[in-house]
Amino acid sequence: MNKMKEKLFNWAYKLLRDLDFSKITASYINLLVNILILAIIAFILDFVFRKILTAILTRIAKRTKTEFDDFLLANNTVTYIAHLIPLLFIVETLPIALEGFIHWENFFEKSISIVIILLSLWIARSILNAMKDYLKKLPAFSDKPIDSYIQVIMIFLWVFAVTVLVSLLLNKPVMYLVGTFGAVSAIVILIFKDTILGFVASIQVSVNDMVRIGDWITIDKFGADGDVIEINLATVKVRNFDNTTTTIPTYNLISDSFKNWRGMTNSGGRRIKRSILIKATTIRFINNEELEEFKKIQLLTSYIIHRQNDIEKFNQSNGADKSLFVNGRNLTNLGIFRKYINQYIAVHPGINKEMTMMCRHLQPTAQGIPIEIYAFSNDKRWINYEYIMADIFDHIIAAVPYFGLEIYELSSDSGTSGVV
Incomplete structure (x- = not known):
């Protein structure tokens, strides 16, 4: 093999010497010819190995179920490896091709070594990128x-x-x-x-x-x-x-x-935590005639009958003077309204019935009494969640006047409180 390389890289020198060129001139022309020969061989090796390796890996990728080899192709790993083969050939051939030119030999060896190191780094990077793309496709690493x-x-x-x-x-x-x-x-x-x-x-x-x-x-x-x-x-x-x-x-x-x-x-649901402000001056006790009207609200019928019996028994046993509402126990329009909200969200199809669900009083404010709904929608998707919450509050706000209540609203022209 070495004799073949010597013949390949010394023929120009022998030919020039036969043509009566001086040793120095023949040596330098032979050097240029050798560099050109190395470049041509390197190009051919790069082209051939790139085609061969790409074809082999493509065939393997088609036959295997794993996608890792596909990502190797996509990240040009085969191309980088193909570039490495002619460089290794040049390193092995340089001592013969540049014989007698120590300075040039050292220069090219260092240059090729630097390129090989950087190319090896590129090969490692392409393999790591292929591994990254492959792992991201796996559910366990996504x-x-x-x-x-x-x-x-x-x-x-x-x-x-x-x-x-x-x-x-x-x-x-x-x-x-x-x-x-x-x-x-x-x-x-x-x-x-x-x-x-x-x-x-x-x-x-x-x-x-x-x-x-x-x-x-x-x-x-x-x-x-x-x-x-x-x-x-x-x-x-x-x-x-x-x-x-x-x-x-x-x-x-x-x-x-x-x-x-x-x-x-x-989790099983997305939290709804929103309140409305009830004007405090509209909260009052409910008389029997009004209770009969509230019984027509189907969600409240059984509740009102049950509570009415309990309250009457309590007031009779305690001798409450019912000439005044403030004596004894009484139902209020706000209390009935809160129960109505509880009953309404309990039957609403958008609410998760297995999670916390309630209507509660909050600390009274200068703007009124906050009545808060605390529940969880069974659909957690943003658009559907907003639709469920809006649907519930549309109904509740529209139901407020049926209970003789008013929602606080700040008047835009006078700066004083108004009602809705």
Whole structure:
């Protein structure tokens, strides 16, 4: 093989010497011819191996069920490997092709070595990207911060590659440079502070299962309110509901507070917690004639009959003077209205009956008495949730006048309270 290489790379020199060219002239022309020959052979090898390897991997990808080999093709892994083969051939052939030109031989060897190191880094990166794309397709890893782990591996590979390159250029052992880096570790830590913090944060986020891809999170500090679409070493990307994108430093997920709606999504319902303000001056006791009218409301008929009997028994046993409503126990229009709301949400098809469900008083305010509905919709999708909540309050607001009550409303022209 070596004799064949010598014949291939020395024929020009022998031919020129036979043509009476001087040794120096023949040597330099032979050098240029050899470099041209190496370039042509490298190009041919690159073309041939790229075609062969691509065809082989394509055939394998078609026959296998896994998608990993498809991602290898998509990330040009085969192309990078094909580029590596002619470079290795050149390294082996250089001592013969550049025989007698030590300076040029050293220059080309270092140059080719640098290209091989960088190309090897590209091959590793393409394999890691293929692995990242493959893992993201798997249900078990679809919500994991795969990007963060790939970026960490690439940082270590880059540090190693740069160390080897500097060692090659300075003709120093790799361990010598490692010792030098150790001496300036404080500077390195300062330079890569954000990267280190991001790395630690991404590990904590993953281990503690704080955030997954697809989670709905809210961070008021950054104006983020939407779904997490990407978690990497330095940042977390959130696609807000207005289709804008907010980028948040990963470290802020463990240093600041944020709201993750995953618990609501995984639960049986989405909470409805909204109140209406009832004008306090419209709240009053109900007489028997009015109770007969309220009995016509089907959701209240049995309740009113039952409560009316209980109250009459109590008042009789305690000798209450019913010439005044304030004596003894009495039903109020607000109390009946609250019971009506309870009964209404109890039969509403959009409410989860197995979760907390109630209508309650809140602390009275200057604007009136807040009557709050606390329940959970059985449909957690945003549009459907808003529809269910609006449907309930449309009905309740329309039902208020039937109970002799009024809703507080601030008048826009006079600044005084009005009613609806």
